[in-house]
Amino acid sequence: MxxxxxxxxxxxxxxxxxxxxxxxxxxxxxxxxxxxxxxxxxxxxxxxxxxxxxxxxxxxxxxxxxxxxxxxxxxxxxxxxxxxxxxxxxxxxxxxxxxxxxxxxxxxxxxxxxxxxxxxxxxxxxxxxxxxxxxxxxxxxxxxxxxxxxxxxxxxxxxxxxxxxxxxxxxxxxxxxxxxxxxxxxxxGMYMPTALKNQEIAARSKSVDFDFVGVRLSTVADSLITVSEKEVKDYYNKNKKYFKREATRDIEYITFAIEPTDADRTAALEWVNKLIGDFSSPEVDPIQFVNLNSDIQYIGRNQRLAEFSSQVQDFILSAKVGDVFGPYFEDNAYKASRLVAINNMPDSARARHILIRETTLDATNALADSLMDLIRKGADFADLARRYSQDPGSAINGGDLGWFTEGMMVPEFNDAVFKGKTGDLVKTQTQYGIHIINIQQQGPATPKYNLATLVREIHYSSETYQDVYRQAARFAADNNTPEKFNQAIEEGKLVKRYGRSIRENDNYVGGFTSARELVRWAFETNVGSMSPVFEFDDQFVIANLVNAAEEGYASVNEVSPQITAYLKQQKKAELLAAQIEAKLASGASFETIAADYNTEVETVNGLSFSDIQVPGAGVEPALVSAAVNTPAGQISKPVKGNNGVYVLKVNNVETVEVSEDLLNTEFAQNTLMTVDYQLIRALRNDAEIKDRRARFY
Known part of the structure; x- marks a missing residue:
């Protein structure tokens, strides 16, 4: 034990x-x-x-x-x-x-x-x-x-x-x-072949200045591009592995929120009214009373006037210690506050400390007293902090904690700093050990107020819960088909929500946490089925299963829009590349090509092979590669990129020294990262894994 x-x-x-x-x-x-x-x-x-x-x-x-x-x-x-x-x-x-x-x-x-x-x-x-x-x-x-x-x-x-x-x-x-x-x-077992290393060094040893014209794929109207059904099927058959999918479900649902009613708010107000008399009594300890009765415990902080709400500020400005304000509504709760104390205290302070933590409390106190004597006799506080403090975060800075406001430190430490005065050397004990504290600076003293606040948070009652459930259950009974469900939503101007691509082992649907019941229902029923009434996160939920996709490969019809869009982009790139190549063959200049496509000639300076983005073009690795590998003074062939087709002319090439040792180090680091982060993923890609947890959870 x-x-x-x-x-x-x-x-x-x-x-x-x-x-x-x-x-x-x-x-x-x-x-x-x-x-x-x-x-x-x-x-x-x-x-x-x-x-x-x-x-x-x-x-x-x-x-x-x-x-x-x-x-x-x-x-x-x-x-x-x-x-x-x-x-x-x-x-x-x-x-x-x-x-x-x-x-x-x-x-x-x-x-x-x-x-x-x-x-x-x-x-x-x-x-x-x-x-x-x-x-x-x-x-x-x-x-x-x-x-x-x-x-x-x-x-x-x-x-x-x-x-x-x-x-x-x-x-x-x-x-x-x-x-x-x-x-x-x-x-x-991994290494960089010499040929690859030399190729990498050659690519990195150049810094190029060049001009380019970029023509966005979006400049070609979709109506000019035709993708046939055969082309879609051919692409699908060649790339079918990319269309593998898990089993998923799509649902539509509505919610009935369980929220406090006016009666619930009145009950909270009556609770505060019932206790406020005792809370106001001079014979009652307000702190103890709050800790015994309130939904929120006594904070114990001295706070500036600006930290309170305007209604509490109005009370504080005219109140004396012992006065009570309330009931008042704030932060979805009814409250009553009693002024416990008014103190003139600094809002912030700067201090340094030495944290001592020996094997016994007596030994800790003895060392702390010894160090305090040394400091009083002129020993350097910062040096002792570096040598003896058990707080490594501040010890390296000579114990300096910088500026902090009241409430940031544990109560004992906080009180020692804010109730003391600048220059004090004090000793206090906290959960971390014994602290030798030197108060270096304090902000100007300002009035601060200590309030004990009785809080009754507003929650829905069991009657409210039952009433909302009856509404949800009645809706489910009256609208037990998808047609009735949607008609009732339209007529009642309700908000219909959607859960898309829900997987069999998911726990979350929409904004709901722990929605396993809803997920299991979606996988155990048929399309068109209506759910029973579920409860998640203070809401009742009624759902309609609208689509079920089983594990395997998406059909060509399902992914046809995706494939068609991709093939259109490829054809647009081919069309633009052919047009630009023809213009270049006829002697067109950069400026002419830019004018023909309503764009401008862009200039880039100091681009290297390691760059990811091209100013004026975005993430275009093909353009980077072409720029680095095109001889100076030569106009490139059209380059098909992610977002457009580009043609460029290199104006200047500078030689950059590349460290082979640095390249080896970079390769080694990349290798470490690749193995560490991709090893399990690579093994999984070649594995056959069947997950049947949804049967049991």
Missing amino acids: ATLEKIRSKGGVFVAIFIGLALAAFILTDLMSSGPSIFSGNQTEVLNINGKSIGINEFQNKISEMEEFNKLNTGATGLTEEETYSLREQIKEMFISQALLEERYEQLGIAVTSEEVLDMVTGRNIHPAIYQHPLFADPGTGIFDPQRVMSFLQNKNVDPTAYFYWMVMEEQLINEKLFIKYGNLLKK
Whole structure:
């Protein structure tokens, strides 16, 4: 139990470091079994990756394990529906990556030895997830202590919670190491051929000045271009792989918002009126009263007059301490405010500090007192901050925190700075340790006001909820066909909304979160069906399924408009290129071509091969390539680009020195990035993956 409490109290930061590492990399292996589930089969199969079946029991066990791991780290009792959906997505990716990578590891003989694991947790190459884990830090200094790792490992076998926690951590470390080894093999096997390197150097060694004329494809009227049905079919057949799609659904829907009524607002107002008498009593502690009764707890800040709304400002200007204002309406709530204090305080301050955190509180105070004595005797504050402060962010600047306003720091620190005066050297304790604070500067003192505010937020009542539901249910019953549905929307001038290209495992539809019920309905019903009444995000929803596209290839008819538009653009480019080439052959100048197409001659200076955009043309790699490779003084052939057709003349070529070492470094960096970010994607592209989670979730 002691270990469990330590994990819960200290593991929060670790979640961000370690879970992020494991889940983002998609390399978590199966903690329970690396083989196929004995329950796998058509009815219980959740995933199938290249023939390897993952059953519902195996998949759900993984979810349960990671939920438990999250509870140990955060102390949370469970996950929200949205968090659970996200976890299912991540675990799906884990299983896919596991299946794809394990085969490669086995083929190549990649493994991680126990000695390597020990080195990552207690050796010379400690993994950041271990080194930065609060569980393995000295409680007094916050510094990593390898002895605490050893102690944890020695005791984990007698504590089931610690054993489970370590097994998860160890598997992450092992699998990250495997992934790195595999990636490094690929990276070391990649190189830039000499011919390609020389070609790249030659291209980069030029900086060109040139003139060009660009003729936009849009200048050719669509009516001048004809694309035949055969051309569309031929293109489709040659490029069919690009039209592969997931199963999707399209819906139309309307919503009935569950919003507070006038009666709900009146109830909130009556609640404040009922309590305002007690709240106004001089015998009542206003802060305690607010914390016991209000929907929003006491803030405890001294605020400038301008920070309050105009109606509260009017009250403050004529009020004395103890006066109460309200009820008043603000921020969708009814409120009553009591003036607790009026203080003259600076609005901002500049301070520096030294944060001390030793193994015990007595030792921390002793060191802090010693340093304060040295400072009073003339020691340099900034030098001591650099040497002793446990706040690395400010220590490097001599402890300087710069200017900050009230409320930015934790309360104890804030009060020490804003209740003190310029030049004070004070000591205060916060959750982070003992602070030695030097107040360097304070802004001019201005009146500030401390208010305790009783708040009753306006929410809809159960009666309102039931009334809106009855409206939605009546609409659904009366309009149970698409024809009636649309007619009622038109007659009632309701707002019809659309959900397009919904995928089988989606969790979001339109602006709704956690809309799995609606998604599952859309995939289990037929086109033309009307949905039951769903509830999402304080809204009731009624939907109509208008289209269903199954997994496979989109038909040629479905993608014909897309293909036709693309082929028209290609034909426009060919037409313009032929026209411009004919004009050049007849001796037309740049100016003549520009005038013929109602455009201008553009001039570009200092363009190199590494440039992405061309001024006056946009992102046109073909134009960049043509400019760099066209000899000086020569007019190019027409260049077909993304947005238009171009013809250019290079006026000047400058030689630019290109560092081969720099090119090698750039290639190495690009290789690292490519392998790290594209490895799993490349494996997935060649894999056959069947995702059947929608059967179960």
